[in-house]
Amino acid sequence: MTIDAGLRAVVLIMVERGDTAAKIGSGDVPVLGTPRLLAIAEAATVRAVHDHLAPGQTSVGTKVTLEHRAASPVGTHVEVTAELVEVDGRRLVFEVTARDSKRTVATATIERVVVDRERFLSGLSG
Template identity: 40%
Template sequence: MKTTPRAGMTGEERITVDESNRIVFADDRMPPVLATPWLVAYLEYAARGAIAPCLEEHERSVGTFIEVEHLAPAPEGAEVSCRARVILVDGPVVTFQVEARDAVEVLAKGIHRRRVIDVDRFARRLARKRARLAGG
């Protein structure tokens, strides 16, 4: 890492709920709302962005844990802010408090953990696993 992430660093993703991120089972009775898998993804993107300036060119961060309560719906057209704040750094492992909200209320909150990795080492590990999966 170029610099060690520190408690208090933040990242944010702002999105609008639309056909690209809403539930797929909306119908005449179920109104279209932000889908939980997309909400979780945006929270992860916010966390990744919070520590990206700390990383070397050969490093990335990968999600290793997430626990999120999806507390309220966000209707189609709503503007949503997903935020992540570093709360703990333990070597290459960074823990975040995450929260999503719209203009009315908190939509989700939870904890997310990411690990800083060397992409070349990761790629080698993945190649070995691919070979094992292929029977080699």
């Protein structure tokens, strides 16, 4: 399979209490926590390329730059869109945007690398 720039995926969430900075320990306010936002953004990148990887391949995150611009309280719907903007061999670069109904909540650049799942996991032992 080939992976080309332009692949996209969207993840839509409603902020729940378990997503908040106060609940996950990244702060003490009841708004979408940055670590949770990052996890959702990474999930969108995985979803964007999942069906385009060869059997036995997966991708792993290697670099993130995230700007969390606006707070999202419990009950807010946030749409996270990941678009693959660069393919350099096994290296994939995504631009990610998170928006609520009024504004951009966050922007990010996320890099992933395509790896052979078995070889990657075998390198962990020992």
